[in-house]
Amino acid sequence: MRAEYPHVLSIPTRWMDNDVYGHVNNVQYYSYFDTVINEYLIREGGLDIHAGPAIGLCAESRCEYHAALAFPSVVQAGLRVLKLGRSSVTYEIGLFDGDAAEAAATGTFVHVFVDRATRRPVAIPDPLRAALRRLET
Structure with missing residues (x-):
């Protein structure tokens, strides 16, 4: 249900998102996941993707498909935090077709935060941690 997600981002589908079967291709769903997560981290947590000392790397992701999405529509990408650790965070994402109540x-998606130079795990920086706490359910 949409109300279970504290943050929602509208993402318009693009013509190129559809495949020959007339629906959004499965690989695009992961792009929507990445978009809602990083938009939130940059805007709400101050993540500096170009020069910050810590970066988030994807350690795991998975998707369950319930209904088709298709161009043209606007995907409502809901985001919440399921688990917040010292250096990692597990998100849950719900993709909704427009105003639909149930997720398509x-x-x-699991991020592990690492030192930009060494790629070794580091504690999630305080501003990011504070933003992520606002998404815990």
Whole structure:
């Protein structure tokens, strides 16, 4: 249900998102996941993707498809945090077709925060942690 997600981002589908079967291709769903997560981290957590000392790397992702999405429509991408650790965070994402109450797809995505130079795990920076706490359910 849409109300379970504290953050929602509108993402318009693009003509190129559809495949020959007339619906959004499965690989695009992961792009929507990445978009809603990083939009939130940049805007609400101050993530500096170009020069910040810590970066989030995807360690795991998965998606369950419940209904088709298709161009033209606007995907409402809901985001919440399921688990917040020292250096990692597990998100849940719900993708909704416009104003639909039920998700067309749900998925999880795990970020591990690492030092930009060494790629070794580091504690999630405080501003990001504060933003992520606002998404805990």
